[in-house]
Amino acid sequence: MSTLTLDPQRGAFDAADSARSTLLFGVAIQVALLAPSLLAYGLDERLINGVSVWSKPVKFQLSLSLLLLTVVWLLPLLPPARRASRRVRWASLAIATAATLEIAYITLQAARGRASHYNADTPIETTLYAVMGVGATTIVAGAFVVGVAIWRTAPEPGRAGLRLGAAIGLTLGAVLTLITAGILSNGGEAGHWVGASRTDAGGLPLFGWSRTVGDLRVPHFFATHIMQALPLLGLAADRIAPRRARAAVLAGAGLSVLVVAAAFAQASLGSPFLR
Amino acid sequence: MDFDAAFAAASQAAMLGWLALILLPRWRLLVGALRYGLIGALALGYAVLAFVFFFRVEGGGFDGIAEVRALFTSDPVLLAGWLHYLAFDLFVGVWIALRADALGLSRLLQAPILLATFMFGPVGLLIFYACRALPAIASIAPKGTTHVDAYA
Numbered sequence: 001m002s003t004l005t006l007d008p009q010r011g012a013f014d015a016a017d018s019a020r021s022t023l024l025f026g027v028a029i030q031v032a033l034l035a036p037s038l039l040a041y042g043l044d045e046r047l048i049n050g051v052s053v054w055s056k057p058v059k060f061q062l063s064l065s066l067l068l069l070t071v072v073w074l075l076p077l078l079p080p081a082r083r084a085s086r087r088v089r090w091a092s093l094a095i096a097t098a099a100t101l102e103i104a105y106i107t108l109q110a111a112r113g114r115a116s117h118y119n120a121d122t123p124i125e126t127t128l129y130a131v132m133g134v135g136a137t138t139i140v141a142g143a144f145v146v147g148v149a150i151w152r153t154a155p156e157p158g159r160a161g162l163r164l165g166a167a168i169g170l171t172l173g174a175v176l177t178l179i180t181a182g183i184l185s186n187g188g189e190a191g192h193w194v195g196a197s198r199t200d201a202g203g204l205p206l207f208g209w210s211r212t213v214g215d216l217r218v219p220h221f222f223a224t225h226i227m228q229a230l231p232l233l234g235l236a237a238d239r240i241a242p243r244r245a246r247a248a249v250l251a252g253a254g255l256s257v258l259v260v261a262a263a264f265a266q267a268s269l270g271s272p273f274l275r
Numbered sequence: 276m277d278f279d280a281a282f283a284a285a286s287q288a289a290m291l292g293w294l295a296l297i298l299l300p301r302w303r304l305l306v307g308a309l310r311y312g313l314i315g316a317l318a319l320g321y322a323v324l325a326f327v328f329f330f331r332v333e334g335g336g337f338d339g340i341a342e343v344r345a346l347f348t349s350d351p352v353l354l355a356g357w358l359h360y361l362a363f364d365l366f367v368g369v370w371i372a373l374r375a376d377a378l379g380l381s382r383l384l385q386a387p388i389l390l391a392t393f394m395f396g397p398v399g400l401l402i403f404y405a406c407r408a409l410p411a412i413a414s415i416a417p418k419g420t421t422h423v424d425a426y427a
Contacts, residue, residue, distance in 0.1 A: 096384060
């Protein structure tokens with residue numbers, strides 16, 4: 001038997017799902033901007049650092065969507081009461097709002113043919129670059145809060161690996177992102193390159209990382225995607241070797257720290273990730 | 276008539292309306308004042324300008340860029356076009372705001388969407404379309420509930 005509701009419809013989602021719906025609205029905003037950005041990518045001949053002005057918006061729309069969807073995916077590990085808690089709902093709203101403001105500025109600057117990151121050309125752009133740092137910190141802090149909430153939840157039978165992967169993935173990923181992105185953004189005049197290059201032309205396909213000099217975006221990438229890698233590892237371990245799921249996730253966590261450290265060392269020494 | 280002054284006055288009035296829509300609570304009186312008062316006044320202004328000036332423009336029309344460009348060489352018709360933008364954009368903004376409230380979309384997330392609608396009309400509408408579609412596609416809405424959209 002189905003229920004018929006008439007407008008005005010309030011609370012289309014119950015409280016436990018309000019955090020998830022907020023994050024999904026956040027994804028919708030990214031996707032809505034991705035479509036015209038992709039078309040603009042094919043049409044706009046303007047370049048920044050040798051690549052299309054639309055390269056950055058597209059990459060950020062994709063990666064922010066992925067981050068938001070990751071939290072949407074992992075939230076059901078929390079029992080409904082905790083998902084409906086003020087802390088989790090606020091963390092979700094903070095992530096979605098900060099991601100929206102980040103992408104709004106990145107997209108607007110691309111349309112203006114201007115850089116968003118490392119832009120100290122005008123006082124307002126210098127200020128907004130700093131504000132973007134606050135926004136990015138808000139996003140990872142929100143992911144961290146959700147990770148801690150998952151950490152404090154007893155695992156359901158058969159999901160121990162996923163729960164641990166989610167808890168460590170979100171918290172460790174947040175901390176390492178903060179460190180790597182913090183160092184990355186302090187590059188100042190040098191930008192994200194270590195070495196002479198001041199161009200993104202001829203970078204690795206899709207990622208755009210330099211193939212001639214060190215690129216500090218590489219450790220940031222690996223640090224941030226721990227948020228996906230460890231939950232996926234936990235999920236796989238739950239299926240394949242449930243008894244060793246915890247050990248697998250812990251080993252994966254150790255390995256990811258090593259990968260991030262190695263990528264950071266490589267970039268700091270001025271070597272490209274791949275030639 | 277000073278079309279420049281009318282242009283500035285209409286723009287300022289519309290901006291105040293947008294600020295109220297973005298920042299203030301959704302009081303019935305406020306929504307009514309925006310919908311019928313402000314948008315009504317803009318529509319009335321458009322109608323008068325169109326009646327008096329539209330058909331005076333030599334070579335003006337809607338058939339191709341050249342004809343539309345000819346329309347916009349006339350200050351009063353350009354003002355009419357601007358009032359058209361202001362009125363319709365704000366109408367869409369009020370519609371988005373009320374629909375977003377019904378969806379449970381936080382005012383914090385509504386603000387940038389409404390701002391996008393204010394500055395770049397269709398961009399904001401596109402974003403809100405996605406906000407309506409995506410959670411529904413992800414089917415988070417409670418099962419067994421058929422939603423009838425009485426306003427859409």
